[in-house]
Amino acid sequence: MGCCSSLLRAETHPEKPNHHRLSQQRPSFSLRQGAAAPAMAAAARGGEVPAFAVFSLAELSDATDGFAAANIVSESGEKAPNLVYKGRLSKRQWIAVKKFTKSAWPDSKQFAEEAWGVGKLRHKRLANLIGYCCEGDERLLVAEYMPNDTLAKHLFHWENQTIEWAMRLRVAYHIAEALEYCSNEGRPLYHDLNAYRVLFDKHGNPRLSCFGLMKNSRDGKSYSTNLAYTPPEYLRNGRVTPESVIFSFGTVLLDLLSGKRIPPSQALDMIRIKNIPLLMDSHLEGKFSTEEATTLVDLASQCLQYEPRDRPNTNKLVSILAPLQTKSEVPSHVMLGIQRHEEAPPTPQNPRSAMGEACSRMDLTAIHQILVTTHYRDDEGTNELSFQEWTQQMRDMLDARKRGDFAFRDKDFKTAIDCYTQFVDVGTMVSPTVYARRSLCHLMCDQADAALRDAMQAQCVYPDWPTAFYMQAVALAKLQMHSDATDMLNEAAGLEEKRQKGS
Template identity: 80%
Template structure:
């Protein structure tokens, strides 16, 4: 991943299609608290909505690499969702549209700003957008624990327990109620892929569904069997259409399968509720609670829109079923407990520090190639007698290692640098740092950590040695230690810039 460029600037709402910038950094500001709901309480820690530069988002997603695509929606090539990481270490989800989908940048910006005003703990909130030339991009909070579809239909370790299914239903109903209250009642293509799980395992509704896939395009990409009947008649999404789609999600939660509403309604009318229930639950559910949910699903799926409940009614029906409020979602989902993200470094980071904080091995390699051996000055004082044939052979091994390192032949570089190190006549912190990176490139973080520690022994105040330790520790999932080491390295760089030796 390349260097991240500048942070996006905070922006005010577009006026006459133009975005007014301010010089604050939105990634570290508190959310705005004026107007509407108490967003600071409803969604703590979410940055205010802003405009991002295309260079920021390219850097965060490794130039929109296919390896960063996370969308499971199966939608056609009109848009993709990528994960990415900003320079301040915040993970993001980026939805990429084509210009054809939103030809008018002003319309796209206005729609994005409308959604960006929402801030709620039940939403994967929208934190920004980018409108640059042909590009139309939305930026949202990243949810690392997959979709409801994955946990319901494609689970590997365990299916979702009954109490967690009820929690999902309630939380999504609360999200819809909030959006409706805030004047955004239309949600496009609500389905199990739109329900995401955050770092704590709590279910959230993707904000992406609050915008159409295109200004004039279809609002539903799912099979017609799951589409609200009135949408088939007039092609318009209404608040009642959203309730119908919520009913299909309730069916998913009940059955553990994506079954057509007409088929489910036939089973419900035939009183075959037990046949509808997911067999993977193995009977571990309350029949009374299941009956309530089945009844609610049936009401949501009524053919006539006026006969369906509204969002507030969904919440009122589901809230009494939330019988395990004190059990964390990650426990019920069977996923590891979320650990706090490493703190933001206390010292400003250099390009080397930024590359290490992103664990960007390619950028680290480029920096080490450019730095060459300038930091080794003064670490060796050799007598005339030491310039023997053995010494010349050792330096030749280092030279071959440098060529291999430059050409990214990391295994050959390890062999050559090892020959240099094993002779022991001359010590080089740069060789240890380079071999450390080679080990990382070869997925050998333990060996990389040992070499980085050796570089520190040779040159105790060398920031690069600490940076390389930080990357190796992060690769070993020792994130707290990695963050501490990164901060120590940044402190050493800052100290040197004030008058120490080297750089």
């Protein structure tokens, strides 16, 4: 892959390279194959999500290491036999696999049709369903994997810090948007909405699990056995309605307000006597807006009304919560107090050097150490200067590079960028190593676009230099262009292999 083709891709839609193509797909549907088209068409709304597919049991067994106990995740607090497993497909994509017994879905056709129905949904607020498996007695669902735990974990079992107020408002808003989308798409029923069903993706954004959109199975209940949190109409007739979902959303609002599981009846008593301070989570230490808290309490009260007709619809939920989003510019992972999850590019086909290993792991610290150690040995032969050029400009230029090298060694990456830029701007001497070092500095400063440009410049100066390709691979992976990152890793490993054979 040449630097020009990479540059063209990077300057269009680096984070969503297939956005235009996906948005042009025409919807069509037929059992087994047709659902992929509407799923892809909706990907423009939900990000780049794989098309819905049918998986083999062997694929999912390999992905989960034979459904190993070590890969069980508590996505919804469920117990055996309906467990959720973390897995990884051959293309290195992380997945969540929910395993049912045959008795849960005795009719394989019904299971497949229900999975296809949920699989047509695609939205950025959902942990989307991407496939299923129905072989013999096996019934499995496959969804996007959310690596940052559940709302229940962050609210009730937090280890580092509690969720700040603005993030709680964001969770409420995002889940309301998810419910509104599902309702507008003709799937308004959601089974047992609770804090375990709210998941956090690799960016820390809250998403609603798609598993709750599946219809009630034969051996399961639509709601947990704790009757205190069950909609009253479900206790009367055992049926889930859109209004039942609103009641459950109200219990999630109570969780967000209080930081603990409070029975709705008890919470409503506090609200009626205006004892709202007692309802609020003490771990917030008063760091919240009283006006916003009052709005959220009022909305929870509306959702928890005994008569279903007295509860708001999903459109009203969104309209009330939207104005409360006052910190929309702050990334979710920052507010949640977690590191942004980075997914390493897939393993290249060719053997890797230490540089290749570091880049495949996205280990920027190791890359830095390698670039410091190798110094400028790969720059030999890239410059031919006249005596006049040397005497007139070289001293200031080399001084700028020297200062950049000291800053780079000391991990003062912003200063290194400034000094290396002075060196580059003079233009008398070109150095692929300077471009590679400045590329890493940009990565350290979370400037993946600039890092990619520098790595491509290094390739243009030294077309067969593996390091230039490796640095492009890391930058592309940071831009979520994982397929291109894999290509770059393979090209770099191939160049290293040729170099070894030629030596």
